[in-house]
Amino acid sequence: MEYPTQIQADLLFQEYPVPKVLLSHSEEVSSNCGLIGAQITEAGTQLDLELLRIGGFLHDIGRWKYDFEKGVPPEQDFHEYETGRLLAELGYLDFGNLIQRHALGGLTLEETRILGYPKVVDLMPNTIEAKIISVADKIRPQRGILTLSDKIRDYQTSERMHRRYFNKLPGLLEITVVRVTAIWQELEELGMKKFQ
Numbered sequence: 314m315e316y317p318t319q320i321q322a323d324l325l326f327q328e329y330p331v332p333k334v335l336l337s338h339s340e341e342v343s344s345n346c347g348l349i350g351a352q353i354t355e356a357g358t359q360l361d362l363e364l365l366r367i368g369g370f371l372h373d374i375g376r377w378k379y380d381f382e383k384g385v386p387p388e389q390d391f392h393e394y395e396t397g398r399l400l401a402e403l404g405y406l407d408f409g410n411l412i413q414r415h416a417l418g419g420l421t422l423e424e425t426r427i428l429g430y431p432k433v434v435d436l437m438p439n440t441i442e443a444k445i446i447s448v449a450d451k452i453r454p455q456r457g458i459l460t461l462s463d464k465i466r467d468y469q470t471s472e473r474m475h476r477r478y479f480n481k482l483p484g485l486l487e488i489t490v491v492r493v494t495a496i497w498q499e500l501e502e503l504g505m506k507k508f509q
């Protein structure tokens with residue numbers, strides 16, 4: 314699969330700028346991806362660690378268009394879709410398709426339709442790499458989120474998450490808990506260690 318180099322990825326963030334805080338989030342997710350990828354590789358499943366690092370780095374680039382700091386309300390934030398769309402436009406169709414699948418524990422075609430995405434799109438993490446990016450995105454030490462139960466509590470209490478997703482689709486919070494739990498457990502079985 315073709316994907317940008319780190320230098321190209323840095324240039325992309327110059328061309329499609331996002332707020333500073335999101336850049337440090339991107340760096341953190343990139344490093345989480347490398348860490349999880351290395352743990353799983355060490356446990357016997359070979360993975361392209363550079364793909365994971367660059368994927369983690371660019372997963373939220375769609376926020377250039379949908380960032381709340383630029384006044385986009387949470388219920389109109391469809392940045393995962395924009396990440397995939399932009400990377401496809403730049404010639405990285407498969408890579409964009411892989412890294413866009415990080416919303417919640419995934420969203421089906423039908424769910425993105427109900428949530429009002431600009432285009433109906435399959436955002437279910439369907440590969441180990443997509444699942445690693447999804448979990449790596451959820452680890453937020455600064456917000457006290459390191460474990461699966463921390464993340465579930467965040468879903469239950471975050472007003473932004475309710476405005477973006479859960480208020481629009483009854484039952485989505487419950488199914489999200491089931492999906493995120495399954496992804497987290499699958500990666501742990503493959504060798505992912507606890508974050509601390």
Ligand SMILES: [Fe+2]
Pocket residue numbers: 338342372373450
């Ligand atoms: Fe993210």
